[in-house]
Amino acid sequence: MKKTTVIILLTLIYISFISLGLPDGLLGVGWPIMRLDFNQSLQAAGIVIIIMMPLSTLSSMNAARLKERFGVGPVAFFSALLTAVSLIGIGLSASFEGLIFFSIGLGIGQGAVDALLNDVVSQHFASKHMSWLHGFWGVGATLGPGLMTYVLSLDRGWTLGYTLVGSIQLFIAFLLFLSLPLWKKLVSTHPSPQTLEKGSFKKVMLYGMALFFLYVGIEMSVGLWSNSVLSEYKGLPIQISGYFVSLYYLMITLGRFISGVISIKVGNRTMVNAGLIISFVGLTLLSLFSHVWLLGLGIILTGLGFAPIYPSMMHETASRFSVNDAAIAVGYQVGVAYIGGTFISSGLGVVLDSINLSLLYPFLALGTLIMLGVHLTYNTRT
Numbered sequence: 001m002k003k004t005t006v007i008i009l010l011t012l013i014y015i016s017f018i019s020l021g022l023p024d025g026l027l028g029v030g031w032p033i034m035r036l037d038f039n040q041s042l043q044a045a046g047i048v049i050i051i052m053m054p055l056s057t058l059s060s061m062n063a064a065r066l067k068e069r070f071g072v073g074p075v076a077f078f079s080a081l082l083t084a085v086s087l088i089g090i091g092l093s094a095s096f097e098g099l100i101f102f103s104i105g106l107g108i109g110q111g112a113v114d115a116l117l118n119d120v121v122s123q124h125f126a127s128k129h130m131s132w133l134h135g136f137w138g139v140g141a142t143l144g145p146g147l148m149t150y151v152l153s154l155d156r157g158w159t160l161g162y163t164l165v166g167s168i169q170l171f172i173a174f175l176l177f178l179s180l181p182l183w184k185k186l187v188s189t190h191p192s193p194q195t196l197e198k199g200s201f202k203k204v205m206l207y208g209m210a211l212f213f214l215y216v217g218i219e220m221s222v223g224l225w226s227n228s229v230l231s232e233y234k235g236l237p238i239q240i241s242g243y244f245v246s247l248y249y250l251m252i253t254l255g256r257f258i259s260g261v262i263s264i265k266v267g268n269r270t271m272v273n274a275g276l277i278i279s280f281v282g283l284t285l286l287s288l289f290s291h292v293w294l295l296g297l298g299i300i301l302t303g304l305g306f307a308p309i310y311p312s313m314m315h316e317t318a319s320r321f322s323v324n325d326a327a328i329a330v331g332y333q334v335g336v337a338y339i340g341g342t343f344i345s346s347g348l349g350v351v352l353d354s355i356n357l358s359l360l361y362p363f364l365a366l367g368t369l370i371m372l373g374v375h376l377t378y379n380t381r382t
Contacts, residue, residue, distance in 0.1 A: 208333055
């Protein structure tokens with residue numbers, strides 16, 4: 001396969017992950033306004049997560065079958081198209097019922113392409129590309145809440161924010177449609193006798209699944225609930241708190257592009273340990289202080305700390321297991337990550353709304369310490 005084709009395919013993979021990240025911060029930024037329009041409680045945002053994430057889990061765990069039947073390109077295209085239609089549908093419906101209904105397509109669209117492209121990059125590209133891949137997810141996750149905050153600051157309404165992001169997603173789907181013939185070359189140029197054998201689940205994979213369960217739940221909780229905590233409990237104007245959420249995703253993005261280079265020298269496991277420690281410091285600052293500059297520093301450190309964790313853990317999977325076992329592990333890791341995102345983010349919303357949502361950051365700081373212990377144990381077992 002020509003080098004030019006490889007570059008084009010890698011670029012398309014990055015673009016696909018931009019599309020994956022675009023919707024992730026929309027609900028967290030828009031919810032303080034949306035819930036007033038819907039006459040819903042703060043914790044009602046968790047209902048959307050509960051609907052989306054199991055569907056994302058189901059589609060991600062079936063990613064290998066979808067790849068075998070349809071190929072990487074068609075699955076990536078259909079996922080982007082389904083996500084675009086769902087986002088535009090949410091914006092046009094302008095109702096809580098529409099949000100619930102179109103979240104079904106949003107969940108299905110995001111799950112399969114997530115697992116599929118993670119597996120493709122872990123098998124065919126160096127660790128730096130895995131970090132950069134998730135860096136481009138951060139590009140989307142930064143643009144989404146940034147656009148929503150800007151639209152809200154113009155008093156144009158949250159519906160326009162969803163429609164704009166859906167339109168961007170539709171353009172990305174069009175690019176993926178044009179590229180369909182190229183994806184076959186990527187898959188067909190990596191034959192291996194090992195692919196004739198089936199992978200199997202190993203008990204030690206439970207450590208990795210626990211890490212992804214906790215990490216995605218913690219990362220999503222910061223993105224989903226920070227705007228509410230910062231505006232309602234820390235006293236920040238909603239225009240500033242909304243941009244803080246965008247800053248959080250921006251730090252994850254920049255951190256992943258930087259860590260992609262550093263990970264080559266220090267290794268994935270060291271990157272995960274360092275990231276957990278840095279994010280713990282950031283969450284501690286967010287827990288203890290209310291001054292805008294210290295909150296900003298806490299958001300920055302939390303985002304930078306989170307940056308290398310997911311891609312480094314994902315890329316290390318190929319080193320911990322055989323090719324076929326790693327493919328099994330990746331599918332389960334992505335699947336359980338969505339489950340963690342569902343139960344932790346929505347669960348915290350329900351529990352803390354009845355107690356005090358300002359306890360969000362202390363709970364998440366504790367979660368990073370638990371992750372560090374699990375990761376150190378996982379390293380000794382694999």
